[in-house]
Amino acid sequence: MARPYNFSAGPAAMPVEVLEIAAREMLDWHGTGMGVMEMSHRGKAFGEIAAQAEADLRELLAVPSHFKILFMQGGGLAENAIVPMNLSRGGVVDFVVTGGWSQNSLKEAGRYAQTHLAASNADSRHTTLPAPASWQLSPDAQYVHICSNETIHGVEFQALPDLKALGSDAPLVVDFSSHVASRPVDWSRVGLAFGGAQKNLGPAGLTLVVVREDLLGHALPICPSAFNYKTVADNASMYNTPPTYAIYIAGLTFQWLKRQGGVAAMEARNIAKARLLYDFLDQSPFYENRVAPDCRSRMNVPFFLKDESRNEAFLAGAQARGLLQLKGHKSVGGMRASLYNAIPIEGVQALVDYLRDFEKEMA
Amino acid sequence: MARPYNFSAGPAAMPVEVLEIAAREMLDWHGTGMGVMEMSHRGKAFGEIAAQAEADLRELLAVPSHFKILFMQGGGLAENAIVPMNLSRGGVVDFVVTGGWSQNSLKEAGRYAQTHLAASNADSRHTTLPAPASWQLSPDAQYVHICSNETIHGVEFQALPDLKALGSDAPLVVDFSSHVASRPVDWSRVGLAFGGAQKNLGPAGLTLVVVREDLLGHALPICPSAFNYKTVADNASMYNTPPTYAIYIAGLTFQWLKRQGGVAAMEARNIAKARLLYDFLDQSPFYENRVAPDCRSRMNVPFFLKDESRNEAFLAGAQARGLLQLKGHKSVGGMRASLYNAIPIEGVQALVDYLRDFEKEMA
Incomplete structure (x- = not known):
């Protein structure tokens, strides 16, 4: 694997x-x-x-x-x-x-x-x-x-x-x-x-x-x-x-x-990574990110399943797909995906794919 | 090597x-x-x-x-x-x-x-x-x-x-x-x-x-x-x-x-390791340890060449033999051998062998 x-x-x-x-x-x-x-x-x-x-x-x-x-x-x-x-x-x-x-x-x-x-x-x-x-x-x-x-x-x-x-x-x-x-x-x-x-x-x-x-x-x-x-x-x-x-x-x-090309190159990748995830979350009726668009973090993306009774199933499915440590901070709840420099865009794409699949599965 | x-x-x-x-x-x-x-x-x-x-x-x-x-x-x-x-x-x-x-x-x-x-x-x-x-x-x-x-x-x-x-x-x-x-x-x-x-x-x-x-x-x-x-x-x-x-x-x-047998077993080994080094230093007219015998550390053994003009040759020879980091602390000078748990008695024996050989070489 x-x-x-x-x-x-x-x-x-x-x-x-x-x-x-x-x-x-x-x-x-x-x-x-x-x-x-x-x-x-x-x-x-x-x-x-x-x-x-x-x-x-x-x-x-x-x-x-x-x-x-x-x-x-x-x-x-x-x-x-x-x-x-x-x-x-x-x-x-x-x-x-x-x-x-x-x-x-x-x-x-x-x-x-x-x-x-x-x-x-x-x-x-x-x-x-x-x-x-x-x-x-x-x-x-x-x-x-x-x-x-x-x-x-x-x-x-x-x-x-x-x-x-x-x-x-x-x-x-x-x-x-x-x-x-x-x-x-x-x-x-x-x-x-x-x-x-x-x-x-x-x-x-x-x-x-x-x-x-x-x-x-x-x-x-x-x-x-x-x-x-x-x-x-x-x-x-x-x-x-x-x-x-x-x-x-x-x-x-x-x-x-x-x-990798230094910090400027990392910034370009981080912009692309963050956009991929936020764009998916914003178009989905199943998930939500509550932060105002102009101050959303490129690094830490807290998000919620609108039906929080599915949180555990979501996390178990993610783990099974090799998408680890997505549980949100205890003071906020929900989920959090941190997209630091070491996460390649392929990782964000894999997360978005899972988000889409899980949403369909629950429909 | x-x-x-x-x-x-x-x-x-x-x-x-x-x-x-x-x-x-x-x-x-x-x-x-x-x-x-x-x-x-x-x-x-x-x-x-x-x-x-x-x-x-x-x-x-x-x-x-x-x-x-x-x-x-x-x-x-x-x-x-x-x-x-x-x-x-x-x-x-x-x-x-x-x-x-x-x-x-x-x-x-x-x-x-x-x-x-x-x-x-x-x-x-x-x-x-x-x-x-x-x-x-x-x-x-x-x-x-x-x-x-x-x-x-x-x-x-x-x-x-x-x-x-x-x-x-x-x-x-x-x-x-x-x-x-x-x-x-x-x-x-x-x-x-x-x-x-x-x-x-x-x-x-x-x-x-x-x-x-x-x-x-x-x-x-x-x-x-x-x-x-x-x-x-x-x-x-x-x-x-x-x-x-x-x-x-x-x-x-x-x-x-x-x-390894726990701390009691390590203590027995550390006693043997320290004795091996101190006994050699004490019988040698070439080296000296200045600490009173009843309070000598088993872990850290500072010692001196009586002729300190040979310090650099001593350290270079030690390095060549694979005996590393023997230079003393700047506030004390001379040499220091630290015999922590990870140093086996073979390491202390190798040090004593080198001490003996260096002393002979300089005679």
Whole structure:
């Protein structure tokens, strides 16, 4: 049987080529006589792996030289605390709440800063995006936080807000966990971006932080050294032992992305993949997606069977067809298909074929 | 050529069988059609992997049922902050400083608690251990911190201190990163033990915490949710996405340890391995180990060539013989051989053979 398509929201499908290389190199990386897991993070071999991963990521995402790339631990959830510990200076921080993740970020930041809700889409149950012109930004905010793609609710910013144009000098903090490397980033609008690796980059346990250099050096005294961005940056992400194997796998993924044509090429594919699925859902009387068309996520597509009594049959049939991990998040229900970079359009076509067949079968 | 022996202090040598299984299962774990890296942490398959890993570890280390086992992120260095955020209640904490790691722990805890130096071996340059009877314990300490094996300085407690017998009711906090699973743990003397996985358990990026249940629930308000032990425990280590692949590899290592006869069998082998190396070093006029015999680490053996001008030739010759990563820590210099569980006695014998040959060659 062909390899199943895995629509998990994360940890998620990896490129097959990456897994094949990792399996082949497991006991001996490039003739060193060591697997990557066995290498000292201070040694020459791992130093090469980490430097290459960082350089490839900088190229792929076109990260300007005045931004530092940090490889950390703790995931997006830990960053909800680590960002305000590093950037808030205990002052006011603005949050734009657009779904489960930004809601969590707001709550956690309250331990370290005075949080201000600048805008919210709670009225629409997180199915729209509040227009930036309507945001109530604080004049003295230390930063403005958004989640540029809400994994649970399937809402995505199609462009990052231009805070300067909105009259704010605050840096923009972006949680881009679940769509990093799926589309280009306009760094001129960003102060800091962070993301867990386990969607589009690599294994869970690696966290990516990209931070403008001028924002370093203002951590609160209670910020743990291991999570002080300046300390991490000054030590090239090796102040504490980094998650070495996860960095290696992410590096293999970066090389795979380059072979695919880079982020612009991935974006074109991701647009085509998302369109294929949304177009099918929209024309069907059997399924529905509840997110407003202009802010639908290309990466995470929550959808519902209008007759939810058929959910279990749907999932069992999908599993039998080799379409895995389609169950929706518990806070939203229904189904969710995550179409990260590692999902080829053939996988989306297989899903659409199944959606059509299941609909007919139930008619 | 035979596989080299890798004496890295961590990340460190892994059992070959573990790497072979991991390579074989990389694209498909047990017929699920997914590699472990690709599994949702909330799914059935990964749930089984995590539960088995925890059960095996509990059996191997004989962890009593009133202790929780937590799989976290951040490494020992992050725990230096996370422990006092969870256990200090902002009060007094006692530290016994016996090397680089406990020194770091003391420094970091000062952000959250009133630290008290109860004992130190700094006078001997970390080559002895202060007798517990001489420790100046605080009457009101929230806990007493020790590092039971100092990776850098090669000093190991051969028994955990009995704080009750010393007149203290404070829980003992043990950093056992670099000798966990190399010998049994007397849990009756422990309140909390933590360790990075990357020495004896698995890949870097996974942190093990074993904590007595009655110590949960007292975190400082500034403790990030992701690092609040109670939150982590209440969610079976899945409050934030855990480092799933690292947990899987650690689980394979636990199964390997069970096949080897468990921790008691490993201890017998580790005693034999350490004796082989220390006995050779002690009889040689060419090398020296500077640690007092009664507190020498079985896991980490720092040693010096008496003529340090030969260090580079020594390391180059070792590399040529397939004896890897023997360079000492920068703060101590010289050499260091780490003899973790994955190093067989044949590896130690190969090292001793090389030590002898190099000494003869230089004579």
